[in-house]
Amino acid sequence: MAANKKLLILPGDGIGPEVMAEVGRVIDWFGSTRALRFEVEEDLVGGAAIDAHGVPVTDATVAKAMAADAVLLGAVGGPKWDDLPFECKPERGLLRLRKDMALYANLRPAICFAALVSASTLKPEVVAGLDIMIVRELTGGVYFGTPRGIETLPDGTRRAINTQVYTTPEIRRVARVAFELARKRRGKVCSVEKANVMESGVLWREEVQALHDAEYPDVALSHMYADNCAMQLVRNPKQFDVIVTDNLFGDLLSDEAAMLTGSLGMLPSASLGDADETGRRRALYEPVHGSAPDIAGQGIANPIACVLSFAMMLRYSLDLGAEADLVENAVRAVLDAGVRTADLAAPGEKTVSTREMGDALLAELDRQVRA
Ligand code: NAD
Numbered sequence: 001m002a003a004n005k006k007l008l009i010l011p012g013d014g015i016g017p018e019v020m021a022e023v024g025r026v027i028d029w030f031g032s033t034r035a036l037r038f039e040v041e042e043d044l045v046g047g048a049a050i051d052a053h054g055v056p057v058t059d060a061t062v063a064k065a066m067a068a069d070a071v072l073l074g075a076v077g078g079p080k081w082d083d084l085p086f087e088c089k090p091e092r093g094l095l096r097l098r099k100d101m102a103l104y105a106n107l108r109p110a111i112c113f114a115a116l117v118s119a120s121t122l123k124p125e126v127v128a129g130l131d132i133m134i135v136r137e138l139t140g141g142v143y144f145g146t147p148r149g150i151e152t153l154p155d156g157t158r159r160a161i162n163t164q165v166y167t168t169p170e171i172r173r174v175a176r177v178a179f180e181l182a183r184k185r186r187g188k189v190c191s192v193e194k195a196n197v198m199e200s201g202v203l204w205r206e207e208v209q210a211l212h213d214a215e216y217p218d219v220a221l222s223h224m225y226a227d228n229c230a231m232q233l234v235r236n237p238k239q240f241d242v243i244v245t246d247n248l249f250g251d252l253l254s255d256e257a258a259m260l261t262g263s264l265g266m267l268p269s270a271s272l273g274d275a276d277e278t279g280r281r282r283a284l285y286e287p288v289h290g291s292a293p294d295i296a297g298q299g300i301a302n303p304i305a306c307v308l309s310f311a312m313m314l315r316y317s318l319d320l321g322a323e324a325d326l327v328e329n330a331v332r333a334v335l336d337a338g339v340r341t342a343d344l345a346a347p348g349e350k351t352v353s354t355r356e357m358g359d360a361l362l363a364e365l366d367r368q369v370r371a
Contacts, residue, residue, distance in 0.1 A: 005318050007038045008068040010045040010061070013090060014291025015301035015354075016074025022303035022358035023072065023310045026327065029362055033369060036323065041068075045097070046076025046090035046291075056093030062100050070317035071097070071284045072310060075291040094286075098138065101282045103271035104170070105177040106136040106250065107312070108288065110237075110257040110267075115335035119262030119344065122234065127260050132240045133185065134257055135178040136250025138271060140170045141200075143247050164200045166246065171207040177272060178244035179216040188220045188241035192229045192249055204246065226253070233257055264289040265302030265343040268309035270316055283317045285309040295342075299353045302341035304331055307361060330364040337364075 009024075011017035030036040043061045044052055056076070065071045076090040086092075097103075112120060112130035120127045145163030152158050175191065182189045191208040193201035205223050212221045224232070226249040232239065233256050245253060258267050267289065273282035287305030295301055308331060315324035335344075339360045342351045352360065 005038050005069040006067065007040045007313075008061075008064050008071045009040055009042045010065075010071060010073045011042065011048075012045050012074040012076040012291065013047040013078045014075055014293050014296035015289075016046075016076065016291055018296070018299065018301050018354050019287065019303040019306040020072070020074045022354060022361070023306050025358050025362060026307060026310060026365070029365055030323065033366070034323070036320075045073060045093045047078055047081045049093055050081060050084070050088070050090060056088065056090050057096050062097065065097055065101060065284070066282070069280060069283075070313045071101075072306075072313060073097075073284060073286040074306060075287065075289060077291045078293045078296070097284060098271060101271075101284060102139065102273045103282060103284055104137060104139040104274075105174050105272045106138040106254070107177075107181070107270040107272065107316075108134045108136065108254040108258065108267070109269075109312075110134065110254075110261050112261045113266070113332055113335050115332075115338070116262045116266070116344065118346070120260055122237075122260060126234075127237065130237055130260060132237060132257060133181055133242045134250060134254040135174060135181065135242060135244040136254055137166075137170065137174045137244075137246045138250075139247075140166055141247035164198065164246075164248070166200050166204060168203075168207055171204050172211050173274070175208045175211050175244055176215075178242050179212065179219050182219045182242045183216075186241040187218070188222070189216075190222045190224050190229070190240055190243050192224050192226050192243055192245035192253065194226050194249075195223070196225055200246070208244070229253060230256060233260070258288060263302065263343045265305055265341065266308070267305050268312050270309070270312045272316070281317065283313070285313045285317075299355060300342050300351070301354050302343050303354050303357055303361075304341075307331065326365060326368055327361075329368060330361050333364045333368075334360045 011020040045057050049056050076094050081090050110132050112127040117124045117128050142162050142164040145165035148162050150160045178189050193204040195201035195205045269288050271284045275281040311324040311327040314320040345351045
């Protein structure tokens, strides 16, 4: 099976290259075992790009990202570049990619693997079997709205302004992503805003409802205020399937949901843009964690978040759902077998290195295709 898909891999900084190396082995496994070949190109982003080119991402790399079927990024940043001016920092490379690729929908799954139930701070019965998807609007709302700024008033006191602003197309395109996802999952969308106190919330609710009624009546739609959603996520998270919300509430709620599941080293994400005329949708996949300078270079980082980001890429950009299942099932089986990197291990439990976790995943993939 030749996929003929162009992947751009951007390992980045710190543990980024370490965890990406294990994804590289999974890609090679698909090539040799399943004859599934991708056109893979690797490039620099973040501090690595600053060191080589003086900028956190070059125009040429951005052009490659725009032309790729999907981009997989490791992590950016680290103490070496902390003193650079804001505009030159490694993180600007990632922000530029998100902006230039117009990635407006951020997908953050929160899945609680059975073997890691005890790693959650919540009771096992609350999180066991948890599988929710938070869709956060990523390019609009209060983080980008104008007017914004801090001004000094005539009496010498100061005033700060940010503007929460959304338009019909901005709301509808992200809601569409949520409805489409729900159709492939358990068929439920919960739309979250503060329509009780914010006009932008009123518009959000009306537009999501109108799109639902016109095009997605088969999906069960509910609405919830963001403060209630924050409570429900810790009270009874399994009531949710897909949650769709704006940039600010999504920022908070996706971190809250992520922590239901235990370690940062387990959390993948996807950011999606619009589909072009051929149906190809711009997309960037990345683990939620950063470059973890405290453990970089030690070979002990957990590669699972990056591997699961690759699985999301298989599912959402390459339409290879069965292959994504293979990878996700391998992760589940390896965890069930008690294989743990240091971030997942209970005190006194035996731990494996990044490479050994990769070995265990590949062995499990082999086992699955033989079964
Ligand atoms: P971080 O996510 O890098 O690390 C937080 C903690 O989690 C650390 O103790 C780290 O060791 C641990 N951790 C993270 N990923 C892990 C993994 N895969 N396996 C095992 N342990 C893991 O966040 P931070 O320390 O706040 O930030 C470090 C650097 O990363 C900063 O420069 C920050 O700006 C950058 N950052 C980048 C991204 C990104 O690239 N998307 C995201 C967040 C932070």
